[in-house]
Amino acid sequence: MERYRDRGDEAAFATLFGRYATRLHTFFSRFGDRAAADAGDLVQKTFLHVHRARKDFQSGRLLRPWMYTIALNVRREEGRRRVRSREVPVDLQDPGAIREPSVEPQASSVNDRLVQRALLQLSEIQREVIVLHWFDGLSFPEISEMVGASVSAVKVRAHRAYGDLRQILGEP
Amino acid sequence: MMSGERTTESDGLEKRLASAAREPAPGLSQAEMTALWGRVRAEATAPPGWLERLRELPTGVRVTMALGFALVVVAIALLATGTRESLAGPGMMRLTLGLSGLALLAAASFAVSLRGMHQRPLRGAGWGVIAMAVAVPVSLALLPQAPHADGRSGLGCLLFGVATGALVSVPAFLMQRASVPVLARACAALAAGGAFGYALLELHCPSRDVTHLLVGHAAVGVVLVVLSAIVVSVRRR
Numbered sequence: 001m002e003r004y005r006d007r008g009d010e011a012a013f014a015t016l017f018g019r020y021a022t023r024l025h026t027f028f029s030r031f032g033d034r035a036a037a038d039a040g041d042l043v044q045k046t047f048l049h050v051h052r053a054r055k056d057f058q059s060g061r062l063l064r065p066w067m068y069t070i071a072l073n074v075r076r077e078e079g080r081r082r083v084r085s086r087e088v089p090v091d092l093q094d095p096g097a098i099r100e101p102s103v104e105p106q107a108s109s110v111n112d113r114l115v116q117r118a119l120l121q122l123s124e125i126q127r128e129v130i131v132l133h134w135f136d137g138l139s140f141p142e143i144s145e146m147v148g149a150s151v152s153a154v155k156v157r158a159h160r161a162y163g164d165l166r167q168i169l170g171e172p
Numbered sequence: 173m174m175s176g177e178r179t180t181e182s183d184g185l186e187k188r189l190a191s192a193a194r195e196p197a198p199g200l201s202q203a204e205m206t207a208l209w210g211r212v213r214a215e216a217t218a219p220p221g222w223l224e225r226l227r228e229l230p231t232g233v234r235v236t237m238a239l240g241f242a243l244v245v246v247a248i249a250l251l252a253t254g255t256r257e258s259l260a261g262p263g264m265m266r267l268t269l270g271l272s273g274l275a276l277l278a279a280a281s282f283a284v285s286l287r288g289m290h291q292r293p294l295r296g297a298g299w300g301v302i303a304m305a306v307a308v309p310v311s312l313a314l315l316p317q318a319p320h321a322d323g324r325s326g327l328g329c330l331l332f333g334v335a336t337g338a339l340v341s342v343p344a345f346l347m348q349r350a351s352v353p354v355l356a357r358a359c360a361a362l363a364a365g366g367a368f369g370y371a372l373l374e375l376h377c378p379s380r381d382v383t384h385l386l387v388g389h390a391a392v393g394v395v396l397v398v399l400s401a402i403v404v405s406v407r408r409r
Contacts, residue, residue, distance in 0.1 A: 048216065049349070052224075070290050115192035148294065169188060
């Protein structure tokens with residue numbers, strides 16, 4: 001990132017893209033932005049904001065939480081744009097869609113579909129914490145920095161979200 | 173729950189989540205990846221216009237530029253219209269403290285307005301800064317003043333302050349990186365403009381009548397923030 005920030009090195013940007021594009025696509029898909037075009041658009045917007053904000057990247061900072069903060073803000077911005085244009089979110093267009101996973105059925109196990117369905121039933125802020133914590137492996141302090149809440153508030157959200165997931169999935 | 177470890181306090185749930193996390197990613201095929209990279213690369217390498225160059229500046233620089241522009245506008249307006257004669261009077265210390273505090277609030281408002289997408293959302297704190305930038309001039313106007321009523325209505329001052337405040341806010345709008353208008357950002361930009369409009373009027377207008385100060389000076393920020401809320405709401409429709 002420093003190479004790209006300081007010298008505008010396109011190869012460095014391509015490396016960043018190669019490292020994060022698929023991860024971010026999966027990240028957006030877990031939120032229910034399930035149409036390939038939707039998640040792809042969000043990945044594209046995220047990288048454009050990375051490009052625009054590159055001079056704000058401070059040396060020594062961890063890149064992953066920085067990228068994910070942009071990705072989360074891109075999601076929020078997209079939510080505002082949809083509200084404005086009165087677009088129905090993809091996962092609400094078809095009532096059945098909310099019950100389906102974000103992956104092709106043949107590429108997904110029954111468990112994955114059930115987990116994905118359960119995730120979509122959580123509130124937005126609960127889903128944020130679970131996706132970032134469990135699926136993307138970010139620590140609570142990192143998540144707290146990204147979502148603008150205290151570490152203890154994030155832990156409480158995670159605790160409740162895992163509790164709700166247990167209930168939805170019928171786990172003891 | 174420790175900060176680094178992934179635990180859900182349920183073995184069953186952990187197994188299911190771990191299994192779901194191992195599932196193949198809902199993929200981008202190689203062709204889709206190539207097409208996506210092509211689009212990102214094309215936009216990132218396109219020659220930036222002057223506006224895009226401004227938006228790409230570090231956040232601290234953008235905030236400093238917005239503040240600098242505001243100070244220049246206020247200075248030019250004061251050179252053109254003159255400062256009030258009673259400026260060096262007994263209320264000098266209070267005025268200096270009040271305007272210094274207001275300058276800090278204006279800087280904070282610009283920072284809220286120009287916050288980058290790489291920064292966490294401020295939620296209530298941003299609105300707190302906006303409310304303070306609007307409320308402080310009202311509080312200052314309500315403080316007891318040395319009597320000096322010259323019978324002017326506040327309307328002229330209000331219009332002058334609103335026009336200056338709106339002008340001062342323009343760079344903060346131009347340098348925002350968000351792709352869609354955001355209410356808090358718009359209100360913050362105009363709250364900062366309102367603070368500068370108030371400061372200009374305090375340095376220029378001799379009237380110390382409380383009604384005049386409230387209607388003509390302190391209301392500048394209120395009017396600008398309400399106008400920005402209306403404009404953003406209309407644009408959302």
